[in-house]
């Protein structure tokens with residue numbers, strides 16, 4: 395187990411219950427069966443090694459309202475298929491209420507044609523305070539909640555309340571087709 399995962403994973407057994415680790419692009423792209431697993435594996439050495447490179451994620455296999463969590467370079471990646479209400483909430487937020495102001499659109503990486511798909515939010519699932527893994531569909535802003543010290547994130551993954559200083563990080567990813575992204 396890497397130091398990074400030890401740090402991020404250790405404080406909350408609760409987050410492990412709904413954790414889906416998909417170690418490689420091949421497995422992630424394999425699809426529905428992967429997403430259906432309630433728990434693929436706890437972080438292990440083999441998965442750690444496999445997760446070192448890039449991962450491909452088929453967004454078409456993630457249902458609306460569903461979040462999948464994968465492991466990439468020792469860190470959890472959250473991919474959430476947001477509901478229309480979550481998107482509307484993210485887009486209408488007054489940035490003056492955000493400790494780390496960022497338009498929702500700035501947190502979405504465009505496709506090759508320049509369009510963005512606001513349904514899919516891809517983030518490094520690590521709290522920017524001390525590195526715990528926030529819980530999804532939780533907190534005062536219907537986004538994520540970090541139980542370690544009480545940081546609340548909204549449906550764009552922006553910190554809204556609590557000690558976390560920054561929004562959850564957006565990893566480097568690209569659309570390699572209309573529905574498949576490559577992280578890393």
Ligand code: FES
Pocket residue numbers: 521522523524525526540541542543544545556557558
């Ligand atoms: S690590 Fe998340 S609030 Fe402290």
